Amino acid sequence: MSLARYVAVRLLLVVPTVLILYTIVFIVMRVLPGDPVQAALGVHYVPPEELEELRAKLGLDKPLYVQYFEYLAGLLRGDLGESMVFQGRSVWEDIKDKFPATLELTLAAFTVSVIIGFVTGSIAAVKGGLVDRAMRVYGIIAYTMFIPWLGLMLIYIFSVELKLLPSGGRIDPRFIPRDVTGLYIVDSIITGDLRALASALEHLVLPALTLGIVLSGAYTRIVRVHLAEALRSEYSIAYRARGLRESKVLAHALRNSMVPVVTLMGLQLALLLGGAVLTETTFSWPGLGSFLVERVMYRDYTAVQGAVVVFAVIVSLTSIIVDVVYALIDPRIRY
Amino acid sequence: MEGGLFSRLMGVVAGLVRGPGGLMTATGLAIITMFALVAIAAPWIAPYPPDVRPPGAGLLEPPSLRHPFGTNDLGYDVFSRIVWGARVVLKVVLLSSLMSMAVGVPLGLISGYYGGPLDRLLSMVMDSLYAFPGIIMAIAVASVLGPSTFNAAVALMVVYVPTYYRMTRARVLELKNEPFIEALQAMGAPGWVILVRHILPNAAPTILVVFGLASADAILTEAGLSFFGLVAVYPQPDWGLDLYYGKNYLLDGAWWLVFFPGASILLLALGFALLGEGLSERFRVRGGSYG
Numbered sequence: 191m192s193l194a195r196y197v198a199v200r201l202l203l204v205v206p207t208v209l210i211l212y213t214i215v216f217i218v219m220r221v222l223p224g225d226p227v228q229a230a231l232g233v234h235y236v237p238p239e240e241l242e243e244l245r246a247k248l249g250l251d252k253p254l255y256v257q258y259f260e261y262l263a264g265l266l267r268g269d270l271g272e273s274m275v276f277q278g279r280s281v282w283e284d285i286k287d288k289f290p291a292t293l294e295l296t297l298a299a300f301t302v303s304v305i306i307g308f309v310t311g312s313i314a315a316v317k318g319g320l321v322d323r324a325m326r327v328y329g330i331i332a333y334t335m336f337i338p339w340l341g342l343m344l345i346y347i348f349s350v351e352l353k354l355l356p357s358g359g360r361i362d363p364r365f366i367p368r369d370v371t372g373l374y375i376v377d378s379i380i381t382g383d384l385r386a387l388a389s390a391l392e393h394l395v396l397p398a399l400t401l402g403i404v405l406s407g408a409y410t411r412i413v414r415v416h417l418a419e420a421l422r423s424e425y426s427i428a429y430r431a432r433g434l435r436e437s438k439v440l441a442h443a444l445r446n447s448m449v450p451v452v453t454l455m456g457l458q459l460a461l462l463l464g465g466a467v468l469t470e471t472t473f474s475w476p477g478l479g480s481f482l483v484e485r486v487m488y489r490d491y492t493a494v495q496g497a498v499v500v501f502a503v504i505v506s507l508t509s510i511i512v513d514v515v516y517a518l519i520d521p522r523i524r525y
Numbered sequence: 526m527e528g529g530l531f532s533r534l535m536g537v538v539a540g541l542v543r544g545p546g547g548l549m550t551a552t553g554l555a556i557i558t559m560f561a562l563v564a565i566a567a568p569w570i571a572p573y574p575p576d577v578r579p580p581g582a583g584l585l586e587p588p589s590l591r592h593p594f595g596t597n598d599l600g601y602d603v604f605s606r607i608v609w610g611a612r613v614v615l616k617v618v619l620l621s622s623l624m625s626m627a628v629g630v631p632l633g634l635i636s637g638y639y640g641g642p643l644d645r646l647l648s649m650v651m652d653s654l655y656a657f658p659g660i661i662m663a664i665a666v667a668s669v670l671g672p673s674t675f676n677a678a679v680a681l682m683v684v685y686v687p688t689y690y691r692m693t694r695a696r697v698l699e700l701k702n703e704p705f706i707e708a709l710q711a712m713g714a715p716g717w718v719i720l721v722r723h724i725l726p727n728a729a730p731t732i733l734v735v736f737g738l739a740s741a742d743a744i745l746t747e748a749g750l751s752f753f754g755l756v757a758v759y760p761q762p763d764w765g766l767d768l769y770y771g772k773n774y775l776l777d778g779a780w781w782l783v784f785f786p787g788a789s790i791l792l793l794a795l796g797f798a799l800l801g802e803g804l805s806e807r808f809r810v811r812g813g814s815y816g
Contacts (some may be wrong), residue, residue: 335791336765338752338768339788340787465660467664467749468752501658
């Protein structure tokens with residue numbers, strides 16, 4: 191099978207995953223006890239007629255199966271309904287606006303986590319002994335850190351005490367670059383806007399570091415284990431016997447430890463997106479996660495449902511990328 | 526009999542603490558036991574009530590001998606709030622872990638042993654749910670159900686059932702082809718006897734490892750829910766919620782309002798993670814989502 195066909199088949203497999211997640215979300219949001227309309231209106235008394243009117247407007251008076259398919263049809267058209275709290279605001283438009291911020295943060299955090307993971311894991315595998323044990327402890331502790339806590343501690347050190355970096359936000363509003371991709375770093379480079387670039391980077395450092403550190407623990411562990419194994423393997427011994435420098439041996443061993451790392455990237459995707467929700471809230475980062483939490487607090491159920499469904503689509507689509515990368519780097523995988 | 530049971534339990538613990546991973550298991554158990562004792566003995570350990578300003582206590586007082594973790598913006602003693610808050614997090618996480626186990630393990634046993642269309646359907650549902658960010662699913666469930674410890678436990682259950690299911694099922698698939706199971710089948714033992722009497726005991730170490738690792742994760746997810754006000758209502762003492770309110774005073778330099786609740790979350794999650802790690806080394810079980 192060619193790679194193109196593999197990707198096509200994989201894309202088709204996204205459909206059931208999205209459907210299952212959508213169904214679960216639908217059950218959670220609409221079938222579980224609790225009246226979203228009453229909840230959205232708060233605790234004060236609202237005449238029953240008004241409740242009915244709002245229900246009818248949002249389509250919540252129809253039978254559940256009708257709602258299920260209507261929402262699904264909307265999802266395919268890119269229509270996630272209207273906000274229940276902010277009258278007339280399209281949920282889809284809001285989500286579209288927030289998406290680039292989340293993408294920028296997760297890409298940066300992902301890069302940070304892989305770099306830290308490779309550096310710490312390699313050091314552990316090469317040095318062994320006490321260093322190895324220390325890195326092992328780092329791997330576990332990094333994973334068990336509560337993201338808002340780590341973020342706020344970094345804010346305390348770098349913003350409050352040292353006054354080096356901003357404590358939140360995505361960019362200084364005066365310097366927002368011209369919109370091309372929505373990713374401020376990319377946009378400011380394309381338009382050659384150095385002030386925007388500096389401001390965007392300055393705001394990105396702490397959130398990316400926070401999320402990156404928490405996710406790095408798993409990479410440290412996996413690189414450490416597989417690299418140590420590769421360095422002990424027969425091909426490494428053979429390289430050394432032929433007088434290859436240790437740095438070259440390490441390069442070969444690292445390449446062979448890539449496969450489990452890519453597997454982990456796939457598994458970590460859920461943690462990356464979930465972590466983004468906590469990171470964004472901590473740093474007032476205006477992405478999908480902040481949007482979700484803000485609307486949870488407003489009890490804006492259509493917006494919450496829309497955001498959760500969009501997260502489901504993102505998870506399913508990104509897992510394809512991981513599979514394809516996997517197939518590309520490991521020649522043993524048949525697709 | 527009480528003494529007999531206790532010494533048997535101690536025997537099991539001693540067995541786990543020896544051998545590979547023993548140090549991690551022991552450290553993990555020690556941390557968990559410490560928090561459990563703190564939670565049980567909260568009224569005697571906490572020097573002040575958690576939601577009353579003690580006489581003479583200032584607002585936003587930094588840590589001192591009188592208030593080892595300082596006081597918050599209302600003058601409440603942070604140390605006392607942490608002590609009482611241990612009850613909330615332990616209650617939610619233990620309840621949710623037991624419920625996830627009660628649902629995930631039987632489903633995994635049946636699914637793995639009998640196979641067929643039910644197995645395929647369940648696997649697909651569980652795999653989809655497993656790939657989804659747990660905290661987001663938990664937020665969705667908890668936001669519909671409303672803030673309470675029980676609702677938070679239900680929300681966490683939805684997140685962790687797939688973990689128990691997948692690990693149990695994978696273990697059953699391994700065990701199913703073992704000669705002793707085939708022998709039992711040949712002798713005509715009924716399916717449920719094989720499952721309950723022979724496969725379940727052999728899958729128990731795996732389930733125990735998952736319990737440690739999933740509970741560590743559940744503590745962090747619970748902290749996230751409580752950070753978003755989906756577990757308790759202020760001024761109820763709750764670590765994540767305290768951290769959320771504390772962050773408003775961080776820019777004024779009141780680091781203690783954030784540091785101590787967060788450090789408690791870290792330490793408790795670390796306890797469960799070490800327990801899971803130690804046990805997985807002891808039983809040579811490969812851990813779940815984190816490598």
